[in-house]
Amino acid sequence: MILKSLVLLNYKNFESRNFDFDEKINCLVGNNGVGKTNILDAIYHLSFGKSYFNPITSQNIRHDSDFFVVEGIYEKQEREEKVIVSAKRGQKKVIKRNGKAYDTFSEHIGFLPLVIISPADRDLITEGSETRRKFIDGVISQSDQGYLTTLLKYTKAVSQRNALLKYFAANHTFDQDTLAVYNEQLHELGSVIYAKRKEFLAVFTPIFLERYHAITSGNEEVSLTYQSKLEHTDLLTLLQTHLEKDRALQYTSVGVHKDDLAFTINEHPIKKFGSQGQQKSFLIALKLAQFEFIKMQSKVNPLLLLDDVFDKLDETRVEHIIKLVDDQNFGQLFISDTHADRTENVVKKISQSYKMFKLS
Numbered sequence: 001m002i003l004k005s006l007v008l009l010n011y012k013n014f015e016s017r018n019f020d021f022d023e024k025i026n027c028l029v030g031n032n033g034v035g036k037t038n039i040l041d042a043i044y045h046l047s048f049g050k051s052y053f054n055p056i057t058s059q060n061i062r063h064d065s066d067f068f069v070v071e072g073i074y075e076k077q078e079r080e081e082k083v084i085v086s087a088k089r090g091q092k093k094v095i096k097r098n099g100k101a102y103d104t105f106s107e108h109i110g111f112l113p114l115v116i117i118s119p120a121d122r123d124l125i126t127e128g129s130e131t132r133r134k135f136i137d138g139v140i141s142q143s144d145q146g147y148l149t150t151l152l153k154y155t156k157a158v159s160q161r162n163a164l165l166k167y168f169a170a171n172h173t174f175d176q177d178t179l180a181v182y183n184e185q186l187h188e189l190g191s192v193i194y195a196k197r198k199e200f201l202a203v204f205t206p207i208f209l210e211r212y213h214a215i216t217s218g219n220e221e222v223s224l225t226y227q228s229k230l231e232h233t234d235l236l237t238l239l240q241t242h243l244e245k246d247r248a249l250q251y252t253s254v255g256v257h258k259d260d261l262a263f264t265i266n267e268h269p270i271k272k273f274g275s276q277g278q279q280k281s282f283l284i285a286l287k288l289a290q291f292e293f294i295k296m297q298s299k300v301n302p303l304l305l306l307d308d309v310f311d312k313l314d315e316t317r318v319e320h321i322i323k324l325v326d327d328q329n330f331g332q333l334f335i336s337d338t339h340a341d342r343t344e345n346v347v348k349k350i351s352q353s354y355k356m357f358k359l360s
């Protein structure tokens, strides 16, 4: 799959801009703040209908404008696909494929597979468990629409159960039968989600370890461990044993919406004991494993976006990363960097076909 061209209208700092891309490598170079990351984010928008960096739609519209439009022309399985994302202040965002608007954004997820590696990924290490669940769910959803649908239903059932718990507390009442309906739903949907996450991690973890060792030349032991209360007990039983707690808290305190992924280096949490370079290598290995997993599942080469990836990494690690990208037989690559020469030297090693976009 290739993104052939991109049009931006009032998207962040771009008033009106067109790009015709190379089918292999595109380098976006320029000083801090010229909009390199914004271009990557516009491409991300076309795949996911939202920004990777800023979830507030109105803040992605250029200051003093009322709307933005991002348009991409793709070539996918020998067909041309035109995708447009547009947003007006105060209105719902619209995603269109070949002129037809989607009813729900989730239908579009996975159609244009994409992996982004960015400094913002460090949230995966530093932030709470929700970020890591989103990562797992995002990877699985890009190649499994059914999973995404199950997840959305589960999330809705959790909200409804929480609303019911609040209602019970506010009205000093309790109705076991109504609660049981939600418990059953959560149990059924949660078991599917748990099984899929486990299945995913069984395939994903070895790929991740292999990528990490390739980047670091293998002196450090790292691990990914899926943590879920469903490991030992089914969700129906857990919901029953947590009933008093849930009633007191007025929300559902147990279920797959509380799962986590533990990251360790030499058996210690990487958040506390990993150096900046080790953390960065860990995150890049995660993302390259994501790339490989999606490619295996969807049989499509995802677009790969590298945002400021070379910063703070020594030359050997940069070389290893680029070699890995090359070995993975990547499809189309977008790289943002402040150093035009550094980028050009690196990309020349893996492809004769590339374009440099010098932004100012």
Ligand SMILES: Nc1ncnc2c1ncn2[C@@H]1O[C@H](COP(=O)(O)OP(=O)(O)OP(=O)(O)O)[C@@H](O)[C@H]1O
Pocket: 011, 012, 013, 014, 030, 031, 032, 033, 034, 035, 036, 037, 038, 039, 059, 060, 061, 062, 063, 308, 336, 338
């Ligand atoms: N809604 C908006 N309207 C106008 N400008 C915006 C908007 N949102 C962000 N910007 C501008 O976009 C610029 C940042 O762009 P971006 O993050 O893409 O820079 P960059 O080239 O990647 O920089 P760096 O090298 O520092 O990462 C800033 O100048 C910021 O003010």
